[in-house]
Amino acid sequence: MTLGPVGARPAIFRPGWLRPYRYFAFRYKRTWRGTVTSSILYPVLYLVAMGLGLGHLVNEHLQAAHQTGRLGGVGYVQFLAPGLLVASAMQWGTNESMYPVMGGLKWLKTYHALLATPVEVRDLVHGHLAWVATRVGGASALFLTVLAIFGDVVSPLGVLALLVAVLTGLAFAAPVTAFTATQENDAALPVLYRLGTVPLFLFSGTFFPISQLPGWLQVVARATPLYHGVTLARSLVLGRVPVVDDLGHAAYLFVMLGVGLVLARRSFSRRLIV
Amino acid sequence: MSSRSALAAGFRPPLGSLSAALFGRGRARRLVERNVVAYKRRWWILATGFFEPFFYLLSIGLGLGHLVGRLELDGRLVDYAAYVAPGLLASSAMNGALFDSTFNVFFKLKIAKTYDAVLATPVGVGDVALGEVTWSLMRGAIYSFAFLCVMGAMGLVLTGFAVLCFVAALLVSFAFAGLGMGATCYMRGWQDFDYVSMASIPMFLFSAVFYPLSVYPGWLQVVVSITPLYQGVDMIRELDAGLLTPALLVHAGYLAALGILGLAVAARRLGKLLRP
Amino acid sequence: MQRAGARQEELSRHPGPAGEPARGGEVVVARGLTKSFGDFVAVDHVDFLVRRGEVFGFLGPNGAGKTSTMRMVSCLSPVSGGELSVLGMDSGASGPAIRARLGLVPQEDTLDLELSVRDNLYLYGRYFDIPRREVRDRVERLLEFAHLVEKAEEEVDTLSGGMKRRLTIARALISEPELVILDEPTTGLDPQARHLLWDRLYRLKQEGVSLIITTHYMDEAEQLCDRLVVMDKGKIVASGSPRQLIEAHSTREVAELRFGVDENAAVASKLTELAERVEVLPDRVLLYTEDGDEAVQAAHCLGLRPEASLVRRSSLEDVFLRLTGRSLVE
Numbered sequence: 001m002t003l004g005p006v007g008a009r010p011a012i013f014r015p016g017w018l019r020p021y022r023y024f025a026f027r028y029k030r031t032w033r034g035t036v037t038s039s040i041l042y043p044v045l046y047l048v049a050m051g052l053g054l055g056h057l058v059n060e061h062l063q064a065a066h067q068t069g070r071l072g073g074v075g076y077v078q079f080l081a082p083g084l085l086v087a088s089a090m091q092w093g094t095n096e097s098m099y100p101v102m103g104g105l106k107w108l109k110t111y112h113a114l115l116a117t118p119v120e121v122r123d124l125v126h127g128h129l130a131w132v133a134t135r136v137g138g139a140s141a142l143f144l145t146v147l148a149i150f151g152d153v154v155s156p157l158g159v160l161a162l163l164v165a166v167l168t169g170l171a172f173a174a175p176v177t178a179f180t181a182t183q184e185n186d187a188a189l190p191v192l193y194r195l196g197t198v199p200l201f202l203f204s205g206t207f208f209p210i211s212q213l214p215g216w217l218q219v220v221a222r223a224t225p226l227y228h229g230v231t232l233a234r235s236l237v238l239g240r241v242p243v244v245d246d247l248g249h250a251a252y253l254f255v256m257l258g259v260g261l262v263l264a265r266r267s268f269s270r271r272l273i274v
Numbered sequence: 275m276s277s278r279s280a281l282a283a284g285f286r287p288p289l290g291s292l293s294a295a296l297f298g299r300g301r302a303r304r305l306v307e308r309n310v311v312a313y314k315r316r317w318w319i320l321a322t323g324f325f326e327p328f329f330y331l332l333s334i335g336l337g338l339g340h341l342v343g344r345l346e347l348d349g350r351l352v353d354y355a356a357y358v359a360p361g362l363l364a365s366s367a368m369n370g371a372l373f374d375s376t377f378n379v380f381f382k383l384k385i386a387k388t389y390d391a392v393l394a395t396p397v398g399v400g401d402v403a404l405g406e407v408t409w410s411l412m413r414g415a416i417y418s419f420a421f422l423c424v425m426g427a428m429g430l431v432l433t434g435f436a437v438l439c440f441v442a443a444l445l446v447s448f449a450f451a452g453l454g455m456g457a458t459c460y461m462r463g464w465q466d467f468d469y470v471s472m473a474s475i476p477m478f479l480f481s482a483v484f485y486p487l488s489v490y491p492g493w494l495q496v497v498v499s500i501t502p503l504y505q506g507v508d509m510i511r512e513l514d515a516g517l518l519t520p521a522l523l524v525h526a527g528y529l530a531a532l533g534i535l536g537l538a539v540a541a542r543r544l545g546k547l548l549r550p
Numbered sequence: 551m552q553r554a555g556a557r558q559e560e561l562s563r564h565p566g567p568a569g570e571p572a573r574g575g576e577v578v579v580a581r582g583l584t585k586s587f588g589d590f591v592a593v594d595h596v597d598f599l600v601r602r603g604e605v606f607g608f609l610g611p612n613g614a615g616k617t618s619t620m621r622m623v624s625c626l627s628p629v630s631g632g633e634l635s636v637l638g639m640d641s642g643a644s645g646p647a648i649r650a651r652l653g654l655v656p657q658e659d660t661l662d663l664e665l666s667v668r669d670n671l672y673l674y675g676r677y678f679d680i681p682r683r684e685v686r687d688r689v690e691r692l693l694e695f696a697h698l699v700e701k702a703e704e705e706v707d708t709l710s711g712g713m714k715r716r717l718t719i720a721r722a723l724i725s726e727p728e729l730v731i732l733d734e735p736t737t738g739l740d741p742q743a744r745h746l747l748w749d750r751l752y753r754l755k756q757e758g759v760s761l762i763i764t765t766h767y768m769d770e771a772e773q774l775c776d777r778l779v780v781m782d783k784g785k786i787v788a789s790g791s792p793r794q795l796i797e798a799h800s801t802r803e804v805a806e807l808r809f810g811v812d813e814n815a816a817v818a819s820k821l822t823e824l825a826e827r828v829e830v831l832p833d834r835v836l837l838y839t840e841d842g843d844e845a846v847q848a849a850h851c852l853g854l855r856p857e858a859s860l861v862r863r864s865s866l867e868d869v870f871l872r873l874t875g876r877s878l879v880e
Contacts, residue, residue: 202333
């Protein structure tokens with residue numbers, strides 16, 4: 001990596017988060033092959049298994065019952081695809097903010113090493129999240145391309161779904177980063193995954209419209225950020241022109257990202273400045 | 275002191291100790307005891323492991339199930355949730371067995387060096403393999419039992435053969451406990467665990483948990499049907515539907531053989547790694 | 551820890567001078583013991599004998615073959631050649647029976663990270679099939695022995711290096727072994743923690759437990775060992791009590807002279823007449839002599855002006871230097 005000699009360019013032109021960001025990017029060069037396969041493989045497998053396999057049964061049933069309108073008039077795989085995109089973005093964002101952050105804080109102490117340089121805590125948090133955004137963006141772009149090849153991106157507006165995926169990934173990454181930094185060890189991380197990520201993945205409108213849920217659970221689902229990301233991405237991919245509702249979804253995600261960012265800065269400071 | 279000849283004979287393990295090397299010297303239960311004590315402090319890690327298949331049952335089985343309608347099983351139409359439930363029971367058994375036999379065994383083997391300490395006692399390599407596989411099987415059994423109770427409470431148990439479904443789930447756990455442990459003994463680093471996911475996730479998605487094998491083209495049906503999870507899913511689904519066929523014995527024998535194979539591989543490999 | 555009456559009796563026996571046969575015979579006998587990994591011979595035909603009740607040391611630098619020897623003696627690693635009998639049993643045929651009667655403190659602590667301090671001891675005892683109630687009693691006594699009563703419920707991760715080491719030693723004692731093997735017991739510990747550990751090892755010895763210790767610290771070997779062997783490159787190069795070794799391989803005193811950087815070697819040639827033997831190290835010159843002060847005086851008379859000088863008694867470090875031409879800790 002070329003961090004560049006100090007003074008080669010006036011430091012003032014270089015944002016502080018860039019140093020940790022470049023460090024994370026440099027390390028990723030060694031491992032990217034494995035992560036590309038695994039991060040893109042699983043969403044595609046879900047798409048094939050659920051979208052095509054199970055979707056076959058869903059389409060048959062809905063056509064027989066003349067209820068194709070329940071999925072907004074598209075086939076099941078078209079319904080599922082944008083949901084999987086955003087739900088995967090959530091998982092990429094949270095995964096990058098659990099074990100890697102714990103590693104930086106405790107196992108490898110990378111963060112301590114970075115803070116021994118002119119990098120500040122806020123730079124570290126921002127650099128980490130910028131890196132997460134890159135990872136989520138890259139994986140999402142790849143998945144979106146696969147969807148386009150499958151013919152599941154109905155509208156050119158679908159390109160915007162990439163932004164929704166990155167935003168959703170970050171909206172999860174920020175608070176999860178904050179949470180990880182409060183933990184002494186990784187014991188709580190699988191629990192967060194099992195009781196947080198998994199139910200969100202399954203109940204936030206990814207696999208079926210939340211109108212299928214009992215009334216009270218619909219209220220809960222609406223409160224989850226994933227629901228907003230999925231709904232927003234779905235209307236873009238299916239070519240609905242953005243309306244006020246969609247702005248609301250986006251606003252919700254931005255608020256969550258902002259709150260998460262504040263929390264992450266705070267818990268990093270508490271953990272690293274002692 | 276032994277005589278010279280006895281000493282010379284000792285350099286190679288005598289044939290009689292082969293069974294001891296494979297199946298331990300009766301101290302395997304000490305490893306189980308160790309895991310029970312270790313989880314007393316982290317019972318919630320154990321407890322939360324149950325939820326994933328349960329959430330799938332609620333989400334895919336009930337939520338999406340309304341859009342799938344009813345499926346044919348053994349000549350009659352059943353709700354989609356009742357169709358999926360036996361498949362998820364098999365998945366519970368698989369997941370439960372894989373948690374400990376893969377990640378946790380690797381942690382103890384390579385990171386914490388727990389087995390190095392254990393083997394400085396009279397406990398042998400075979401004990402370690404058998405003990406860990408037994409514990410993984412027990413964990414799978416706990417989840418299977420809990421899942422079966424949930425199925426019962428939700429009215430998804432189709433016939434009175436639930437007890438046999440549980441026995442079948444134990445076989446699934448045993449197969450994956452053995453396979454998981456055997457594979458883990460060959461892993462070099464955490465990155466190799468990608469292979470565990472690369473095996474278990476596609477199996478979970480494609481082994482007829484969610485829809486019948488008939489969805490696939492013929493050649494793919496053959497590929498899927500040799501996966502251990504499919505064997506378990508099919509066995510449990512048939513038992514749940516009250517079907518007692520000779521095919522059950524084939525499923526059971528296949529799963530038991532995989533478990534024993536994994537166990538034997540693990541014991542052999544552990545010996546090489548830990549007693550060089 | 552209290553031990554059986556027979557052991558208590560041995561307490562009264564003052565550790566005799568090395569070479570004097572101890573009561574109760576040998577706990578370890580090795581003849582032509584060899585360990586090879588492929589082409590590499592880690593332990594090369596070594597012979598040694600450890601007597602009941604003594605502290606026996608293996609002194610040598612890293613890579614000398616000490617750990618491989620320890621792993622064979624504790625039946626963790628099969629013997630490649632030669633004979634090895636431990637506690638009267640053949641190591642190849644009776645591994646579990648031997649391990650049931652010895653305690654091992656490995657170089658790495660290998661504590662169970664998922665268990666509390668107390669559970670580490672408790673479960674280790676259970677691996678020996680000791681009944682539950684009996685283990686619980688022993689755990690309490692060992693927690694006191696290891697100064698860890700207050701840490702009993704803590705996770706192992708939170709302990710300091712010295713505490714972990716004491717816990718590992720306590721763990722090795724849970725089965726009340728006749729022979730305890732300690733592989734580098736104090737490497738990486740601060741001086742205070744070392745002295746506390748040494749104290750615990752003395753107590754064990756007092757109770758009649760036989761101890762085998764490997765170390766690359768000559769002070770540790772001098773302090774603890776009744777007899778020791780010096781190992782280098784897989785071979786035993788000398789054996790005896792610390793005093794015997796020093797007498798046989800070194801002089802009474804050593805004068806250490808430090809000249810300027812790069813001057814030591816040039817000056818040394820002028821010093822050969824002043825001592826029985828002269829060793830040149832990168833940073834100083836060692837004069838082996840019966841009277842160190844006299845040697846320093848003589849050097850001054852020759853018009854040599856060392857930047858610093860020091861007179862001390864010979865140690866095992868000097869023995870090792872003499873035998874191998876290298877320092878112990880490099």
